[in-house]
Amino acid sequence: MSAYRVELAQGETLFREGDAPTTAFLIESGEIEVGTHQGGTYRVLGVLGPGDLLGEMAVIDDSPRTASARTLTPTILTPIDRAQFAERLETADPVVRALLLSQLSRYRSALAQLAGTQRTPWRARTATAATSEAASGALDKIRLESQLREALERRELEVRLQPILDIATQRVAGYEALTRWTHPERGAISPAEFIALAEETSLIVPVGEYVLREVCAALSRLDGAGADRFIAVNVSGRQLGDDAFIRRLLDTLAEYRASPQRLKIEVTESLVLDYDQVARFIGHCRAAGMRVALDDFGTGYSNLGHLHRLHFDTIKLDQGFIRQMDDPRCLAIVRAIVGMAQSLECDMVAEGVETPEQLLQLRTLGCQFAQGWLVGKPLPMGEALALP
Numbered sequence: 001m002s003a004y005r006v007e008l009a010q011g012e013t014l015f016r017e018g019d020a021p022t023t024a025f026l027i028e029s030g031e032i033e034v035g036t037h038q039g040g041t042y043r044v045l046g047v048l049g050p051g052d053l054l055g056e057m058a059v060i061d062d063s064p065r066t067a068s069a070r071t072l073t074p075t076i077l078t079p080i081d082r083a084q085f086a087e088r089l090e091t092a093d094p095v096v097r098a099l100l101l102s103q104l105s106r107y108r109s110a111l112a113q114l115a116g117t118q119r120t121p122w123r124a125r126t127a128t129a130a131t132s133e134a135a136s137g138a139l140d141k142i143r144l145e146s147q148l149r150e151a152l153e154r155r156e157l158e159v160r161l162q163p164i165l166d167i168a169t170q171r172v173a174g175y176e177a178l179t180r181w182t183h184p185e186r187g188a189i190s191p192a193e194f195i196a197l198a199e200e201t202s203l204i205v206p207v208g209e210y211v212l213r214e215v216c217a218a219l220s221r222l223d224g225a226g227a228d229r230f231i232a233v234n235v236s237g238r239q240l241g242d243d244a245f246i247r248r249l250l251d252t253l254a255e256y257r258a259s260p261q262r263l264k265i266e267v268t269e270s271l272v273l274d275y276d277q278v279a280r281f282i283g284h285c286r287a288a289g290m291r292v293a294l295d296d297f298g299t300g301y302s303n304l305g306h307l308h309r310l311h312f313d314t315i316k317l318d319q320g321f322i323r324q325m326d327d328p329r330c331l332a333i334v335r336a337i338v339g340m341a342q343s344l345e346c347d348m349v350a351e352g353v354e355t356p357e358q359l360l361q362l363r364t365l366g367c368q369f370a371q372g373w374l375v376g377k378p379l380p381m382g383e384a385l386a387l388p
Contacts, residue, residue, distance in 0.1 A: 003079065003150075004078065004079065004146050004147070004149065004150040005076065005077075005078065005079075006025065006076070006077040006078075006079055007074075007075070007076050007077075008030075008071045008074070008075045008076075008077070009071070009074055010071055010072065010073050010074055011070065011071060012070065012071050013068065013069070013070045014032065014054070014055075014069040014070065014071065014077075015055060015065050015068065015069055016065065016068045017036060017037065017064075017065055017066060017067055017068050018064050018065060019064065019065045020064065020065075021055065021058035021059045021061075021062060021063060021064065021065060021082075022059075022081070022082070023055065023059065023079045023080065023081055023082075024053060024054065024055045024056035024058075024059045024079075024080045024081075024085070025053070025054045025055055025077040025078065025079055025080065026051075026052075026053055026054075026077060026078040026080060026139060026142060026143060026146075027048055027049060027050055027051065027052050027053075027054060027075065027076075027077055028050060028076040028077060028078055028143075029050055029074075029075065029076045030049070030050070030071060030072075030073045030074055030075025030076060031047055031048065031049050031071070031072040031073050031075065032047070032048050032049075032054060032069050032070065032071055032072065032075060033046075033047050033069070033070055033071075033072050034046045034047075034048065034054070034067050034068070034069050035067060035068055035070075036066065036067040036068065045067055046106075047072065051139060053080075053139070054069060054077070055069065056080070056085070059080075059082050059085055060085060062082075078142075078143060078146050079146075080142060080146065084142070084145065084146075084201070087201045087202060088201075141197060144189075144193075144194070144197060145197060145201065145203065147183065148181070148194055148197065148198065148203060148207075149203065151181060151183075152203070152206055152207060152210060155210075156181070156182070157179055157180070157181050157207070157210060157211075158179070158180045158181070158182070158380070159177050159178070159179055159180075159210075159211055159214040159215065159218075159381060160177075160178050160179075160180055160378035160379055160380060160381065160384070161175035161176070161177060161178070161218065161231065161378065161379055161381055161384035161385070162175060162176045162178055162371060162375075162376060162377065162378040162379070162384075163175055163371075163375050163376040163379070163384060163387055164176060164232070164349060164369050164370070164371045164375070165369060165370045165371070165375040166368065166369060167359065167362060167363050167367060167368060167369060167370050168363070168368070171388075172229065172376075172387050172388070173229060173230070173369060174229045174230035174231060174232065174264070175229065175230075175231050175232065175384055176231075176232045176233075176266070176371065177211060177214070177215045177218075177231055177232065177233045177234075178191065178378045179191060179195065179207070179211055180378070181194050195207075199236055199237070199238075202238070204236045204238055204239075205236075205238055205239070208235065208236055208238075208239050209248075211233060212233060212249060212252060213252055213256075214381070215231050215233050215263070216252050216253050216255070216256040216258045216263075217256055217258075218231060218381055218385060219231055219253070219256065219258035219259065219262050219263060220256040220257055220258045221385055222262060222385065223257070223258060223259055223262070225385075227385075229262070230261075230262045230263065230264050230291070231262065231263060231264065232264040232265075232266050232293060233263070233264070233265065233266065234266045234267075234268060234295065235265055235266070235267060237271050240267065240271055240277065240278070240281055241277060246281075246284045246285065246288060249263075249290075250288055259289075260288050260289035260290045261289045261290070261291075263290050263291075264290065264291045264292070264293055264313070264314065265285050265290055265291070265292050265293070266292075266293045266294075266295040266316070267281070267282075267292060267293070267294060267295060267312075268295045268296050269294060269295060269296045269297055269298075269299050269318075270296070270299065272294065272306075272310065275306045275309060275310065278310055279309055279310055279311075282310060282311055282312065283311075286311065286313075291313035291314065292311075292312055292313055292314075293312060293313065293314035293315070293316055293349070294310070294312045294314070294315050294316065295316045296316065296318045296351075297315050297316055297317050297318060297337070298317060298318045298320070298321055298337070299318050299320070307344070308344075312344075312346055313346060313347065314346055314347040314348065314349060314369075315337070315341045315344075315346050315347070315348050315349070316348075316349040316350075316351055316371075317334065317337060317348060317349065317350050317351060317367075318351060318352075319351040319352020319372065320352075321333065321334050321337075321350075322334075322350050322351065322352045322353055322354075322358055322362075322372070323352060323354075325358060325361055331361070334350075334362075334365060335365050338365045338366055338367050342366065347368045347369060348367050348368055348369065349367075349368070349369040349370070349371055350362050350367050350369070350370050350371065350372075351371050351372060352371075352372045353370040353371065353372035353373075353374050353375060354372050354373050354374050355374060356374065358374070359374060
């Protein structure tokens with residue numbers, strides 16, 4: 001039994017009328033009967049099964065339970081606390097709104113039956129195909145979010161390091177920290193999926209702190225081995241806007257006795273919309289001795305009119321350009337970006353380098369660093385730190 005999983009035997013009571021609405025539940029397996037006492041008579045309001053939500057209306061309304069719930073068969077449930085609902089509703093997630101409308105419809109149906117206007121127990125199976133699909137997607141997200149919370153608590157997320165090559169010396173200059181999650185049932189979960197899910201809620205904050213602690217531990221190992229290498233780590237929009245983030249980061253570096261000069265903070269280009277905020281963030285980082293990189297440069301948000309205000313130490317060119325360098329026009333753009341980075345006194349990292357021909361072209365253009373499968377895939381931390 002864990003905080004993220006409830007198992008009940010047949011005939012057990014999950015909650016009773018009048019109980020406080022602390023938690024809702026997602027039924028993973030089994031069946032639960034929902035009923036109420038009216039005039040001394042027990043009336044069944046519904047029978048719920050796998051994929052159904054239970055107890056959510058009382059949580060949303062913050063009102064006592066209006067019915068009781070007991071298991072008809074052995075049942076497994078995923079608890080969902082009030083904070084999870086509050087975060088979803090606050091950000092007006094359209095999928096969750098669709099889910100909420102579906103649940104409101106079910107709730108009204110139950111109330112109608114309780115009032116005697118409906119004779120037979122209902123089942124939550126009357127939604128349209130579109131609503132049903134949206135609700136199913138929302139339930140999958142809620143389930144995955146709970147599982148991600150549990151994985152974070154159990155330290156099951158893995159931080160891997162992808163090597164970054166100094167093109168001139170052909171030696172590893174540093175690494176980018178990348179987070180991986182292997183789900184016990186689904187296997188490897190795409191970072192695009194679980195990081196996006198974390199960014200929809202406050203989960204991105206503990207995930208980010210988790211990654212930074214792992215990176216600081218790795219930096220401490222590098223310092224102890226005398227290796228002159230850096231580790232780059234991405235920050236989220238929430239971390240970018242948190243005034244206390246830099247202080248917490250410096251405290252963590254101090255805890256691990258790691259050098260701030262070895263840490264490079266990467267800001268994804270899509271976050272560079274509030275130029276004043278980003279400029280302040282870069283200033284705080286550089287004052288603390290940390291370098292800052294502009295990640296995924298060229299993905300559609302670039303505004304060269306503001307770039308001179310943002311004192312990045314590194315520009316990371318998006319892999320889309322590298323893949324198309326056989327096109328003379330694309331090659332001309334890469335040449336111009338390399339020249340611009342040199343004029344701004346920035347290093348440049350070319351992402352997505354996969355062939356020796358691409359690496360040779362980048363060397364000829366004067367690009368300092370390369371990252372991609374030709375250089376090395378993301379490796380477990382121990383293997384990456386042992387690279388020559």
